[in-house]
Amino acid sequence: MAADLKERLGDLVAHLETIVPYAAALHKKRSGTRISVNRVQESVEPEDPAQGLVVTLWNGQAFYEYAANAWEWDSLKTTLTDDARAAAAAVDKSKPVEQIEPGAEIRQDFSSGFERDPAALPLAERLEIARERMNQAVAADPLVANAVSILAHTVSEDVFVNRAKSMSQKILRSDSILVVFVSKDGLTVDIHNGVSKNAGLEAMDLSKGTLRGMVDDAKRLLTAPRLDPGVYDVVTDPEWSGIIAHECFGHGMETDLYVRQRALSQKYLSKPVAAPIVNMFDDPSLIGEAGGFFFDDEGQPAAPTHIIKDGVLQRGLTDLPSAHKLRFERSANGRRESFARKAYARMTNTFFESGQSTKDQIISSVENGLYLRHATNGMEDPQAWGIQVEGLWAERIRDGKLTGEVFSPVIMTGFVPDLLMSISMVGNDRWISGLGMCGKGHKEWVKNTTGGPHLRMKARLA
Amino acid sequence: MLSTITDALRKRKLSGWQVREGRRTSHQSFLALTECECRRRVDTQSWTVSIHQVRAAADGRPVLGLSNFRITPPELPSLDQRIDEALFAASLVTNQPFTLAGPGAAAPDVELADPSISPKLMDEFEERLNGAIAREKNIRLSAAEFFADRLELRLVNHLGLDVSQIETSLQTEFILLSRRGGEEKEFIDRFTRRLSRDFNIEEEVRTSAEQARAAAEAGLPRTGKFAVLLSDEPLDRLFNPLLARASARLKYNRMVDATPGQMIVDPAGGDPITLWSNPLLPGASDSYRYDGYGTPAQRVCLIENNRLVCQAADKRYAEYLGIPVTGEAGNVEVEGGKAAFEDLRKPAPGTILYHLQAFSAFEPNPITGAFSAEIRSGFEVSAAGARPIKGGSVSGVLQKDLARARLSRERVQRENVLVPKGVLFEGLTVAGA
Numbered sequence: 001m002a003a004d005l006k007e008r009l010g011d012l013v014a015h016l017e018t019i020v021p022y023a024a025a026l027h028k029k030r031s032g033t034r035i036s037v038n039r040v041q042e043s044v045e046p047e048d049p050a051q052g053l054v055v056t057l058w059n060g061q062a063f064y065e066y067a068a069n070a071w072e073w074d075s076l077k078t079t080l081t082d083d084a085r086a087a088a089a090a091v092d093k094s095k096p097v098e099q100i101e102p103g104a105e106i107r108q109d110f111s112s113g114f115e116r117d118p119a120a121l122p123l124a125e126r127l128e129i130a131r132e133r134m135n136q137a138v139a140a141d142p143l144v145a146n147a148v149s150i151l152a153h154t155v156s157e158d159v160f161v162n163r164a165k166s167m168s169q170k171i172l173r174s175d176s177i178l179v180v181f182v183s184k185d186g187l188t189v190d191i192h193n194g195v196s197k198n199a200g201l202e203a204m205d206l207s208k209g210t211l212r213g214m215v216d217d218a219k220r221l222l223t224a225p226r227l228d229p230g231v232y233d234v235v236t237d238p239e240w241s242g243i244i245a246h247e248c249f250g251h252g253m254e255t256d257l258y259v260r261q262r263a264l265s266q267k268y269l270s271k272p273v274a275a276p277i278v279n280m281f282d283d284p285s286l287i288g289e290a291g292g293f294f295f296d297d298e299g300q301p302a303a304p305t306h307i308i309k310d311g312v313l314q315r316g317l318t319d320l321p322s323a324h325k326l327r328f329e330r331s332a333n334g335r336r337e338s339f340a341r342k343a344y345a346r347m348t349n350t351f352f353e354s355g356q357s358t359k360d361q362i363i364s365s366v367e368n369g370l371y372l373r374h375a376t377n378g379m380e381d382p383q384a385w386g387i388q389v390e391g392l393w394a395e396r397i398r399d400g401k402l403t404g405e406v407f408s409p410v411i412m413t414g415f416v417p418d419l420l421m422s423i424s425m426v427g428n429d430r431w432i433s434g435l436g437m438c439g440k441g442h443k444e445w446v447k448n449t450t451g452g453p454h455l456r457m458k459a460r461l462a
Numbered sequence: 463m464l465s466t467i468t469d470a471l472r473k474r475k476l477s478g479w480q481v482r483e484g485r486r487t488s489h490q491s492f493l494a495l496t497e498c499e500c501r502r503r504v505d506t507q508s509w510t511v512s513i514h515q516v517r518a519a520a521d522g523r524p525v526l527g528l529s530n531f532r533i534t535p536p537e538l539p540s541l542d543q544r545i546d547e548a549l550f551a552a553s554l555v556t557n558q559p560f561t562l563a564g565p566g567a568a569a570p571d572v573e574l575a576d577p578s579i580s581p582k583l584m585d586e587f588e589e590r591l592n593g594a595i596a597r598e599k600n601i602r603l604s605a606a607e608f609f610a611d612r613l614e615l616r617l618v619n620h621l622g623l624d625v626s627q628i629e630t631s632l633q634t635e636f637i638l639l640s641r642r643g644g645e646e647k648e649f650i651d652r653f654t655r656r657l658s659r660d661f662n663i664e665e666e667v668r669t670s671a672e673q674a675r676a677a678a679e680a681g682l683p684r685t686g687k688f689a690v691l692l693s694d695e696p697l698d699r700l701f702n703p704l705l706a707r708a709s710a711r712l713k714y715n716r717m718v719d720a721t722p723g724q725m726i727v728d729p730a731g732g733d734p735i736t737l738w739s740n741p742l743l744p745g746a747s748d749s750y751r752y753d754g755y756g757t758p759a760q761r762v763c764l765i766e767n768n769r770l771v772c773q774a775a776d777k778r779y780a781e782y783l784g785i786p787v788t789g790e791a792g793n794v795e796v797e798g799g800k801a802a803f804e805d806l807r808k809p810a811p812g813t814i815l816y817h818l819q820a821f822s823a824f825e826p827n828p829i830t831g832a833f834s835a836e837i838r839s840g841f842e843v844s845a846a847g848a849r850p851i852k853g854g855s856v857s858g859v860l861q862k863d864l865a866r867a868r869l870s871r872e873r874v875q876r877e878n879v880l881v882p883k884g885v886l887f888e889g890l891t892v893a894g895a
Contacts, residue, residue, distance in 0.1 A: 037555075038715060038716075039715075039716060040558070040714060040715060040716070041557055041714075041715065042554075042555035042556055042557055043528065043529070043530075043555060044529065044551040044552075044554050044555050045529055045530050045531060045548075045551060046531045046532075046544075046547070046548075048532055049532055049533070049534060049537065051534055051536060051537070052506065052534075061498075062497070062498045062499060062500065062501070063499065063500040063501075064500070064501050064502070065500065065501070065502040065503070066502070066503050066504075067502065067503070067504040067505075067506075068504065068505045068506065069505075069506045069507065069508070069534045069535065069536070070505070070506075070507055070534065070535030070536060083503075123550070123551065123554060124554055127554050127555070145716040145717070145719075146715060146716040146717060181716065181717055181829075183716075183719060186719060187830070188717060188718060188719065188829050188830065189829065189830055190717070190829055226857065226891065229685050229686075229855075229857075229891055229892070229893030230685065230893070256494070259494045259495070259499075260494050260495065260604045260605040260637065261495065261604055261639065261646075262604045262605070262637055262639065262648055321494075321499055321500070325494075340488070340504045340506060342490065342492060342500055342502060377823070377825075379822035379823040379836065380822075381822055381836070381838070383639075383646070383647065383648040384647060384648070384677075384852070384853075386822065386836055386838075386852075386853055387836075388822045388823065388835065388836035388855070390834055409827070409830075409832050409834060409857075410834075411834035411835070411836070411855045411857060411893075413836045413853065413854060413855045413893065415853075441635060441650065441652070442652065442823075443635075460854075460893060461893070462834065462855050462857050462891055462892075462893030
C-alpha cells in the first residue's frame with residue numbers, strides 16, 4: 001500500500017508545485033488493540049483509528065492545508081488544484097515571495113524493531129495477563145478498592161512525500177499501565193506506574209516488586225499531610241527530573257514560540273542557563289523510546305538536539321515554518337496530534353543527561369531536605385520562565401537518610417534559571433518515562449517521553 | 463454509508479448494537495504576530511460501532527460481551543472483518559449486562575448550533591481581534607488561533623432509536639504581550655463557544671489586555687495562609703471533584719464511594735453548595751439534546767445544600783447501580799451565594815486577600831479534591847489597594863476548603879459552567895516570596 005500511496009502522492013505533489021512553490025503530503029494511519037480491565041469492567045477494543053491525509057501548500061508567504069479521512073483521488077486533485085490556485089492568488093504582491101527547500105533527497109522505508117511480536121500472542125492470553133495483574137493488585141491489600149490494568153499495542157504508519165523525499169515509517173509501540181485505587185474512611189487516592197516503549201511484548205514486564213511498592217506508596221498517601229510552603233533542598237527522582245526538563249527547556253525551546261516572540265530563551269542562546277554539570281537533549285532518534293521516530297510530520301529525519309551543553313543554552317526545536325522564518329537549521333520536531341491538526345514545534349524524547357553521582361551519594365549529601373517522587377504533571381511558561389511541576393510524594397531526608405515522613409500532594413514552582421542553576425549533583429542513572437502525553441498549551445496532544453537522572457537542587461515547594 | 467453498517471449488523475445474531483455517525487467540517491486559522499501563518503480545512507467522517515453480545519457465564523449467570531470500534535470511510539470495505547474482530551473481542555470480555563434504549567421521549571430543543579458559521583468567519587475573527595487590540599494601550603498580539611467546527615451526529619441502535627443533532631464550536635486562543643521597561647509579559651486567553659453571539663472577542667481582548675498589563679507589573683505573592691478569591695478561568699474546573707463524587711460511573715468502578723444522602727461538603731460556616739448537571743444551557747459546550755445512549759437532556763440536581771441527592775448516570779451505569787437514568791453529566795451549574803462579588807473582594811480589616819484569575823494549569827484531582835497550581839494572574843488586595851501578582855502557587859483540598867467558602871450571588875456562564883462569579887476561600891496555602 002505504501003508504494004502505491006507514495007506514487008500517487010508524488011504525482012499529486014508534482015502537479016501542485018506547478019501552481020505553488022512548495023507542496024508536501026503526509027498520510028498517517030494508526031491501528032492496534034487496547035485491553036483494559038478492572039474489578040468490574042473489561043474491554044478489548046481496537047485503538048481509535050486515526051487514518052487520514054494532509055496536503056500542505058506554500059504560496060511563498062503562508063501555508064495552506066487540506067486534510068480529510070475520505071477522498072476520491074480525482075476529486076481530491078480537483079479540490080487541491082482549486083486550493084492551490086486560491087493560495088497562489090492570495091499572495092500579497094507588496095511582500096517578498098520565498099522558497100521552501102524540500103531537504104536532502106531520501107527515498108526509503110523505515111521500520112522500528114521489536115523482540116517479541118504482540119500479534120504472536122493470542123488476544124485471549126494478553127487479556128489474561130491484564131487480568132492477572134489487576135487481580136494481583138486487588139489482592140495485595142484489603143485497602144485496594146480497585147485497580148485498572150491496561151495493555152496496548154499501537155502501530156503507527158506514516159508516508160511523507162515532497163519533491164525530494166518519499167519515505168514511509170512503521171513503528172510499534174507497547175503500553176503497559178497499572179493504576180491502583182486505595183480507599184480508607186471515605187478517602188481514595190490513586191497511583192500509577194507502567195511502561196510505554198517503541199517495542200514489542202518485551203517492554204510489558206511490570207514486576208511484583210513494583211506492584212507492592214505502588215500499593216505501599218498509595219497507602220502512605222492516605223494519611224500524608226501537606227507540606228509547609230518554602231524553599232527546600234530537594235532530590236528529584238528520574239521521573240520528576242524528566243518533567244522538569246520537559247517544562248523548563250522543552251517547551252521554552254520550541255521555536256514557533258520564537259516567531260511569536262513569546263519565548264525568553266531566545267535571548268539566552270549561547271548563554272549559561274543552568275549549572276555547568278547540566279546537559280539536556282531532545283532526541284527522536286532514540287527509536288526505542290515512545291517519542292522516537294525516523295522522520296517527523298514535515299519529513300525531517302530524526303537526529304538529537306543538544307539543548308543545554310555544560311549549562312549553556314545551545315539551540316531550539318524547530319518546525320518547518322519557524323525554521324524557515326528564523327533561518328534556523330531544521331530539527332525533527334514538526335509534529336501533529338493527527339492528520340486533522342496543524343504541525344507545531346514539539347518535543348520528542350526530552351531528558352537530562354546522566355552525571356557522576358550515585359543516587360545514594362546524592363541522598364546522603366542532604367542534611368535536611370525532601371526526596372520527590374511520583375510526579376504527575378507540569379506546565380510551562382516560556383515567556384516568563386515560570387515552572388510548575390505537581391507530584392504525589394515528598395519524603396523528608398534528614399542527615400542523609402530517608403525518614404519515611406511523607407507529604408502529599410506537592411507542587412514545585414519557580415524561575416527556571418534559578419532552579420537549573422541550583423542543580424548541585426547529577427546522578428549517574430537515567431530512566432526515561434513514556435507514560436505521558438504533551439499538549440501545546442491545553443491541546444494538540446502528542447506522545448513524548450521525559451527523563452533523566454536523580455538531581456539535587458533548591459526548589460520552592462508547597 | 464450508515465445503512466451499509468446497520469445492514470451488516472442486522473445480518474449478525476447480536477444481542478444489541480449501536481452506531482454513532484459523526485461528520486465534522488473544521489476551518490482553522492493561525493496567526494504568528496499579525497501575519498497569517500497557516501489556513502486549514504479539515505473534513506472527516508466516522509462511525510463508532512458498539513456490539514453487545516450476552517452469553518452465559520460458567521456459573522450460568524448472564525454476562526455481557528461488549529466491544530466498540532470506530533471505522534472511517536477508507537476502511538468500509540473491511541467492515542465485515544471489523545465486525546468479526548469486534549465479536550471475537552466481545553466474546554473474551556465479561557461485563558455486567560445492560561440494555562440499550564429504544565425510541566422514547568423527544569429530546570428538548572437545546573441551542574447547540576449556529577447556522578451562520580462559515581469559512582468567512584476566519585477573516586472576520588482576525589479583523590475583530592486586530593481591531594480590538596489596536597484600541598488597547600501598550601498591547602500587541604503574539605499569536606492567535608481560530609477554529610470553527612460544525613459536527614453532525616446521528617445515533618441509531620437495534621431497537622429503532624434514531625436521533626440526531628448538529629453542533630457548532632468556535633474556539634480561539636490568543637496571546638497578548640505588554641511591555642514594562644525592557645521586559646514583555648504575556649497573557650493567554652482561550653475560550654470556546656458554540657454560537658457567534660457568545661464569541662465576544664472584543665470583551666475578551668479588553669479583559670485580557672488588562673491582565674497582560676498587570677502581568678508586566680506583577681510580583682510574587684507572599685507565603686502563608688490567606689483568603690483567596692477565585693474568579694474567571696479557575697471556575698471552569700473548580701467544581702469537577704464534586705461532579706466526580708456524583709458520578710455513577712466512578713461509583714460503579716469503585717473510584718469514589720459517595721452515596722445519595724451523604725454530605726459531600728461538611729458545612730462549617732460557608733455558603734451551602736447546590737449543584738446541577740445542566741445540559742440544557744444554550745450555547746454551552748457540554749450541552750446536548752441527547753447523550754451517547756440517546757437519553758434526552760435534562761437538568762438534574764446532584765448536590766443540594768452540600769448533600770448528594772442524585773448520581774449522574776447514563777443508561778449503562780443507572781442499570782448497574784439500580785438508580786434513575788439522568789443522562790450523561792452536562793454543564794456544571796452551581797447556585798450563587800448571598801454576597802455581592804465586590805464585597806467578597808474586600809479583605810477583612812488588617813488582612814490581605816488574593817484575587818486569582820488564571821493559573822498555569824488548574825485541574826483539581828477529581829478523586830481527592832486536592833489542588834495546587836502556579837499563579838499566572840491575580841492581585842494582592844489590601845487596604846492600600848490592589849498589587850498585581852504572578853508566580854508562586856496556591857494549594858488546598860476542595861471539599862474541605864469549600865466548607866468555609868462563600869459564593870458570590872452573581873453568576874457567570876463560561877464554556878461549560880454556570881457558576882458564582884467568585885468563590886472566596888477562607889484560608890488557602892499560598893507559596894510565594
